[in-house]
Amino acid sequence: MFSGNVLRDAIISGSNYIFNERQRIDELNVFPVPDGDTGTNMSMSIGNAARELSKHSGESAGEIAKITASALLRGARGNSGVITSLLFRGISKGIGNDEEVTAENLANALKLGVEAAYKAVMKPTEGTILTVARIAAEEAKKALDNGADALNVFKAALEGAKVALEDTPNLLPALKKAGVVDAGGRGLVVIFEGMLSVFENGKIIEIENEVQIDNGEGDATRNAAAEFEGEITFTYCTEFIVNRKEDKSDNDAAELRAYLETIGDCVVVVDDEDIIKTHVHTDHPGNALEKALTFGQLVNLKIENMRDQHERTKHDSENAKKRPVNNADNTETITSVEPTEEFGFVSVCVGEGLENLFHELGVNTIVSGGQTMNPSTDDILKAIEQTPAKTVFVLPNNKNIIMAAEQAVPLASRNVIVLPTRTIPMGISAVISFDPDLSGEENAINMQNAFANVSTGQITFAARDSDFDGLKIKKDDLMAMENGKIVFTDTDLTHCAVKLCQRMCKKDVQFLTLIFGEDVDEKTASLVQTELDAKFGGKVEITVINGGQPVYYFIISAE
Numbered sequence: 001m002f003s004g005n006v007l008r009d010a011i012i013s014g015s016n017y018i019f020n021e022r023q024r025i026d027e028l029n030v031f032p033v034p035d036g037d038t039g040t041n042m043s044m045s046i047g048n049a050a051r052e053l054s055k056h057s058g059e060s061a062g063e064i065a066k067i068t069a070s071a072l073l074r075g076a077r078g079n080s081g082v083i084t085s086l087l088f089r090g091i092s093k094g095i096g097n098d099e100e101v102t103a104e105n106l107a108n109a110l111k112l113g114v115e116a117a118y119k120a121v122m123k124p125t126e127g128t129i130l131t132v133a134r135i136a137a138e139e140a141k142k143a144l145d146n147g148a149d150a151l152n153v154f155k156a157a158l159e160g161a162k163v164a165l166e167d168t169p170n171l172l173p174a175l176k177k178a179g180v181v182d183a184g185g186r187g188l189v190v191i192f193e194g195m196l197s198v199f200e201n202g203k204i205i206e207i208e209n210e211v212q213i214d215n216g217e218g219d220a221t222r223n224a225a226a227e228f229e230g231e232i233t234f235t236y237c238t239e240f241i242v243n244r245k246e247d248k249s250d251n252d253a254a255e256l257r258a259y260l261e262t263i264g265d266c267v268v269v270v271d272d273e274d275i276i277k278t279h280v281h282t283d284h285p286g287n288a289l290e291k292a293l294t295f296g297q298l299v300n301l302k303i304e305n306m307r308d309q310h311e312r313t314k315h316d317s318e319n320a321k322k323r324p325v326n327n328a329d330n331t332e333t334i335t336s337v338e339p340t341e342e343f344g345f346v347s348v349c350v351g352e353g354l355e356n357l358f359h360e361l362g363v364n365t366i367v368s369g370g371q372t373m374n375p376s377t378d379d380i381l382k383a384i385e386q387t388p389a390k391t392v393f394v395l396p397n398n399k400n401i402i403m404a405a406e407q408a409v410p411l412a413s414r415n416v417i418v419l420p421t422r423t424i425p426m427g428i429s430a431v432i433s434f435d436p437d438l439s440g441e442e443n444a445i446n447m448q449n450a451f452a453n454v455s456t457g458q459i460t461f462a463a464r465d466s467d468f469d470g471l472k473i474k475k476d477d478l479m480a481m482e483n484g485k486i487v488f489t490d491t492d493l494t495h496c497a498v499k500l501c502q503r504m505c506k507k508d509v510q511f512l513t514l515i516f517g518e519d520v521d522e523k524t525a526s527l528v529q530t531e532l533d534a535k536f537g538g539k540v541e542i543t544v545i546n547g548g549q550p551v552y553y554f555i556i557s558a559e
Contacts, residue, residue: 001100001149001150002100003061003099003101004061004062004099007064008056008057010195010199011064011068013204014046014191014192015047015191016205016207017190017194018039018194019043019047020207021039021190022040022042022043025183026039026183028182039183042080042187042191043187044077045084045085048072052067061100062099065092066092069089072088073270075377077400077403080187086270091109091110093116094106094108094112106150107137107143107144110133114133114136125172127172129182131164131182131185132161132184132185132188134164135160135164136158139161140156151199154192154199158189158192165181165182165185166181168181168185234265234266236281237266237303237304239300239301240278240298240302241277241406242278242296242297243298243299244271245295245296253269255295256276256278263283263287264280264281264283264288265281266279267280300409304422304452336386337387337388338388339388340388340389342389342390343390346367346384346392346393346395347427348367348397349367349368349427349549350368350549351550353545353546353549354548361428362431365384365386377404380394380405384408384416385414391414391415391417392417393434395421395430396418397423397424397426397427398423399422402420417444423555425454425513426451427451429450429559430451431447432450433446434447454557456556456558457554457556458480458481458554458555459480459496459556460479461477462474462479462489473486473489478490478553493520493524494524497556498531501514501556505536505558511541511559512556513542513556514556516545517547518550519550519553522546
């Protein structure tokens, strides 16, 4: 049996170990863009729990499990982070109010964790973290039935997870083609390995000071296989939170989930006593909203056309290296400034030029971050509290930061509206369309309508050789992306930029903005503008801005 203190130390050890291994997990890649997030997201998610647990001692195992589940849910990042939080939420239910972790409640906890995760994802994809967790739970139950104690039940779960992980390429063709295992599954194995170090040897794995992967060439970390999305069946990614009606029962979420399954896929419904957080891919987002309204008021609405905005996750490795080594030691107190204005803005971006641009447009507070350096909920909360406004609009400007921003909403001392901007151009469009004479809700609707019409282009380099989406891509090739989809490769930056702009300029485009990064000189940017002026003959208004962003040579906005 394990006491509450032992369980606490085990989870902290698991958090430390995945922090050490996060870049190795990020490297599991099916998308050749220099980005990465599964290892980072899972590390930050459980790191949030580790920080909270470091403040506690002497509680029961049930209380420690409850603290862990709550902190993980608040700090969950990305699909992998959300599923990890669901697994630990189920584990908390399995341990309940028990003083210690026993063989019986541990096996039951793992089973409930898997059930919670599978229940939330109505069409689970096998070959992912879900499969790894399920096999782990099954092996734990077998060990329990054979009379194993708590330690050996957990060891059986870990061994089952390892076997399942090695089999993931046989279940997901994208993994097999890339020659990698599932990153989310690998992350779960790493967490369990860190926990076993405490359970078996009483040793907490310490955080290492050195960056795990650095080839000396400044390569960025890369996107993880667990975030791979297959063929798009339904057009609109629809997300919202339902503030429950007081007279609704605990079965509300199940009823809503069942309905959403009839009109779409990728249904994820996570609920507690107060809210229902919902995600669905559907061709009829209006129907989803109408049904949800019968359960309560809707907040944090986000509807996006996935066919235009597929695979937009981008990361910059230089900022990843700037992350603090041990976030568990961060005990800085968040202070608030007096809200003297009605409205204010917080924007996430990186690059001196971009920061200056957002400030000029009226943004009060900048959170430095973006691609591989996803800011934490605390980072965003701190920025919100330092913004002197009664209502604060938050511009995440990256799809992997939206969830972190949403977690800050109930923690803030003022009204917060998170606008689901997935790119820098969308954030710029949103703040430009702000009208101080309108209410916060009216502005939120208008700003979302404004950035919904923005098309984003990006030019970066290939992190590795790849055969992706029908394109033969070589390491260091220039990759042109339109709304997150790789559309062609090139070897000449000027030619690549001009070609992508021409592709993006449909007949109704009137404005074209090119934001060049830190690796592009003024001469090259000027040459691109000259060629575009000649191509369009004054029919399109072209603006060139020095953004200073890393990793992306050009970020392009077409409106």
